Amino acid sequence: QVQLVESGGGLVQAGGSLRLSCAASARTFSSYSMAWFRQTPGKEREFVQAISWSGGTIYYTDSLKGRFTISRDNARNTVYLQMNSLKPEDTALYYCAATSSAAPPVAAPMYAYWGQGTQVTVSS
Secondary structure, eight states: OOOEEEEOOEEEETTOOEEEEEEEOOTTGGGSEEEEEEEOTTSOOEEEEEEOTTSOOEEEOGGGTTTEEEEEETTTTEEEEEEOSOOGGGOEEEEEEEEOOSSOOSSGGGOOEEOOOEEEEEEO
């Protein structure tokens, strides 16, 4: 069982930056692939980025490439999402997710564990 708690969301002006954190309770955190998804009302959960247990494999959405960066610190049981040059369309509830798959999937149903989400609001 893995419990995930996101933090770091908030209100930021367009062009600003935020760093989201996701703290995991699992003693074997380093054996899980992790991902960030986001969701806006009335839309399906959207894949943002994913990282393998070692950090050696990263998958990302092309539209966010260069602005968002996922990373992890296995010693701290934490995964991060650095978001730069934020745009109003990045406004969403951001979720952290975990899976025991060695290769991080991009499909939300492949993730067994989810946090409660942290809200990111970007004003124009």
